[in-house]
Amino acid sequence: MGTGSMDLLRFATAGSVDDGKSTLIGRLLYDSKAIFSDQLAAVEAVSAAHGDDYVNLALLTDGLRAEREQGITIDVAYRYFATPRRKFVIADTPGHLQYTRNMVTGASTADLAVVLVDARKGLVEQSRRHAFITTLLRVPHLVLAVNKMDLVGYSPEVFERIAGDFTRFADKLDIADLVVVPISALHGDNIVSRSPNMPWYEGPSLLHHLEHVHVSSDRNLIDVRFPVQYVIRPQSVDHPDYRGYAGTVASGVLKPGDEVMVLPSGFTTTIAGIETADGPVDEAFPPMAVTVRLAGDLDVSRGDMIARPRNAPEPRQDLDAMVCWMTDTPLTTGRKLVIKHTTRTARALVKDIQYRLDVNTLHRDLATSVLGLNDIGRVRLRTTAPVFADPYRRNRATGGFVLIDEATNGTVAAGMIIDD
Amino acid sequence: MAGEYRLTQLEVLEAEAIHVFREVVAELERPVLLFSGGKDSIVMLRLAQKAFWPARIPFPVLHVDTGHNFPEVLAFRDRRVAEIGVTLVVASVPDAIRSGAVVEPPDGTRNRIQTPVLLEALEAGRFTAAFGGARRDEDKARAKERVFSFRDDFGQWDPKNQRPELWSVYNGRIHAGESIRVFPLSNWTELDVWQYVAAEGLDLPEIYYAHEREVFERDEMIYAVNGFCRPRSGEEVFTARVRYRTVGDATLTAAVLSDADTIEKVIDEVAATRVTERGATRGDDRFSEAAMEDRKREGYF
Numbered sequence: 001m002g003t004g005s006m007d008l009l010r011f012a013t014a015g016s017v018d019d020g021k022s023t024l025i026g027r028l029l030y031d032s033k034a035i036f037s038d039q040l041a042a043v044e045a046v047s048a049a050h051g052d053d054y055v056n057l058a059l060l061t062d063g064l065r066a067e068r069e070q071g072i073t074i075d076v077a078y079r080y081f082a083t084p085r086r087k088f089v090i091a092d093t094p095g096h097l098q099y100t101r102n103m104v105t106g107a108s109t110a111d112l113a114v115v116l117v118d119a120r121k122g123l124v125e126q127s128r129r130h131a132f133i134t135t136l137l138r139v140p141h142l143v144l145a146v147n148k149m150d151l152v153g154y155s156p157e158v159f160e161r162i163a164g165d166f167t168r169f170a171d172k173l174d175i176a177d178l179v180v181v182p183i184s185a186l187h188g189d190n191i192v193s194r195s196p197n198m199p200w201y202e203g204p205s206l207l208h209h210l211e212h213v214h215v216s217s218d219r220n221l222i223d224v225r226f227p228v229q230y231v232i233r234p235q236s237v238d239h240p241d242y243r244g245y246a247g248t249v250a251s252g253v254l255k256p257g258d259e260v261m262v263l264p265s266g267f268t269t270t271i272a273g274i275e276t277a278d279g280p281v282d283e284a285f286p287p288m289a290v291t292v293r294l295a296g297d298l299d300v301s302r303g304d305m306i307a308r309p310r311n312a313p314e315p316r317q318d319l320d321a322m323v324c325w326m327t328d329t330p331l332t333t334g335r336k337l338v339i340k341h342t343t344r345t346a347r348a349l350v351k352d353i354q355y356r357l358d359v360n361t362l363h364r365d366l367a368t369s370v371l372g373l374n375d376i377g378r379v380r381l382r383t384t385a386p387v388f389a390d391p392y393r394r395n396r397a398t399g400g401f402v403l404i405d406e407a408t409n410g411t412v413a414a415g416m417i418i419d420d
Numbered sequence: 421m422a423g424e425y426r427l428t429q430l431e432v433l434e435a436e437a438i439h440v441f442r443e444v445v446a447e448l449e450r451p452v453l454l455f456s457g458g459k460d461s462i463v464m465l466r467l468a469q470k471a472f473w474p475a476r477i478p479f480p481v482l483h484v485d486t487g488h489n490f491p492e493v494l495a496f497r498d499r500r501v502a503e504i505g506v507t508l509v510v511a512s513v514p515d516a517i518r519s520g521a522v523v524e525p526p527d528g529t530r531n532r533i534q535t536p537v538l539l540e541a542l543e544a545g546r547f548t549a550a551f552g553g554a555r556r557d558e559d560k561a562r563a564k565e566r567v568f569s570f571r572d573d574f575g576q577w578d579p580k581n582q583r584p585e586l587w588s589v590y591n592g593r594i595h596a597g598e599s600i601r602v603f604p605l606s607n608w609t610e611l612d613v614w615q616y617v618a619a620e621g622l623d624l625p626e627i628y629y630a631h632e633r634e635v636f637e638r639d640e641m642i643y644a645v646n647g648f649c650r651p652r653s654g655e656e657v658f659t660a661r662v663r664y665r666t667v668g669d670a671t672l673t674a675a676v677l678s679d680a681d682t683i684e685k686v687i688d689e690v691a692a693t694r695v696t697e698r699g700a701t702r703g704d705d706r707f708s709e710a711a712m713e714d715r716k717r718e719g720y721f
Contacts, residue, residue, distance in 0.1 A: 082611070104584075108587050109586075230442040232474070246442055276470070277470035287427070287432060288427070289434075289471070343446070409591070409593040411591045
């Protein structure tokens with residue numbers, strides 16, 4: 001089963017139609033043979049009916065009727081392609097300010113983000129915002145794709161200027177890995193292979209980088225965090241006394257025999273076994289979904305957290321977090337919401353809105369007392385029950401949470417816990 | 421799994437699907453799994469077994485039976501359900517037609533009238549969550565759908581008002597009467613499904629593999645001659661070697677010419693194909709550019 005042994009890379013793309021994002025995605029899908037002839041035929045027919053001069057590849061990704069009618073991307077679309085080395089999941093996010101929440105959503109699961117800029121325009125406000133959101137969500141790898149190089153005569157000076165501008169801006173952010181690639185999505189320069197039009201560029205093609213970027217070391221394999229998701233008790237003839245704690249490893253490596261601490265009780269015990277339907281395993285690491293059996297008779301239930309005695313998250317009810325507000329009704333101090341963090345749900349009171357961040361300038365607006373749709377700001381929450389959280393910068397799985405409106409049940413915010 | 425704590429793409433997809441199954445059972449009171457005997461629902465059923473092992477699958481399965489079935493698929497459905505020991509609920513479109521709950525369209529296609537029958541069955545069973553095998557690679561409207569897809573008390577999907585879905589934190593909160601459609605295979609492709617079938621050694625109905633069959637051509641697609649689907653005058657019947665890429669209503673599901681009679685050959689064929697499985701085989705998605713979006717809004721799977 002040759003291709004079954006590929007690994008998986010999730011990446012988010014940010015930029016607007018004007019930057020050539022849809023063309024780039026269309027190019028990646030087309031060159032990796034992930035666009036099917038019936039999809040292409042449908043798109044060609046629609047483009048012809050609209051009187052477009054060229055095949056509008058955006059029609060491939062803009063799936064909703066309203067998007068096609070308005071010629072804009074509203075929502076995150078997920079696209080899939082594979083090369084012999086890797087399977088790719090693209091979270092294609094809309095670029096404009098009013099869709100910040102969609103980019104936050106797409107970035108939340110991404111290993112890498114591709115931010116597009118138009119070589120003729122250079123860095124614009126939007127490019128800075130995209131880079132900032134990427135770092136806010138702790139996407140470990142960032143690619144700045146300088147597109148439309150064909151329209152600036154494949155000029156190394158133009159590329160160097162934009163790359164330099166961006167690097168200076170990136171220094172203010174905390175970007176672990178940045179690669180800048182000059183491309184022309186329309187002509188395929190530096191997409192799949194290095195372009196003869198830019199012999200001065202010595203880095204990898206975009207696809208080569210996507211295929212080879214090392215992502216397995218991005219996971220946190222140090223801090224053992226196993227949020228108990230579901231208690232398995234068959235109570236059957238074959239398994240009369242079986243009691244296992246099912247869940248997904250958030251971080252760290254668990255092994256049978258390890259000493260562990262269960263929160264919130266604080267009791268310590270050892271791992272008696274780690275099981276799956278395919279048999280026991282010697283170790284479990286993220287993102288494996290397993291069932292952990294513990295020695296002794298403990299009362300453990302959903303929402304509890306298994307960690308290590310000398311490395312356990314501090315249970316806390318006061319949380320400082322950056323939140324992205326995702327609904328029309330603004331967030332105000334005193335609001336009561338539901339917080340869902342790993343497998344644990346509690347109620348949360350908004351004690352304070354400390355500032356609103358201007359995502360274009362990174363200026364902190366301390367005077368504000370509300371967060372509107374698509375705003376990002378720092379808030380302080382008080383929860384009714386302790387949550388077992390880590391700073392988001394250290395642990396994406398135990399540092400992130402969502403806020404839910406109790407009346408509508410809608411998801412209204414994404415939150416990222418900050419270190420004290 | 422290789423060294424460096426690495427998982428293959430199939431292992432990651434499996435783990436994420438198991439996470440989704442467990443989350444639904446932990447948070448929603450009465451889930452049900454939509455099981456048609458097709459390959460995607462067969463994969464879902466295996467994932468559900470794995471998620472709760474060594475306990476049994478803690479929910480029943482539901483088949484919306486259009487009455488236009490491939491006999492091989494119906495036989496497979498009953499056999500698989502008996503092997504696993506899970507409860508099967510059948511929601512019958514022919515029964516609904518007889519009782520007057522739905523009216524059969526003059527052309528005899530039952531795709532659209534499945535939706536009210538499904539919604540009625542979900543309501544009768546008081547099911548608050550329904551697992552479906554839909555994948556985002558199937559259709560551009562599905563490419564935008566959430567893993568936990570909220571439905572109002574009419575079972576309708578509102579694509580412009582979807583709950584944001586971040587990390588692997590899912591929001592399954594609903595009011596009485598509302599429900600969640602859950603798609604554990606959202607990020608799988610047709611090829612992933614086949615590779616998983618091979619890796620797990622899963623049995624499928626034999627019509628997924630190449631076989632000889634009496635067929636005729638209509639609208640550039642190949643249909644089997646059966647009790648529900650007869651050639652019209654001018655449509656010539658011939659014998660061909662075919663297989664099915666999808667299995668749905670027998671009046672609407674077309675076959676593809678194929679020599680792939682083993683799983684290895686099917687995987688090679690799927691890896692090389694340049695036509696989507698719905699484009700190749702589903703008359704129902706060719707009605708309009710937004711056929712799927714419209715049906716989903718009404719409450720389709």
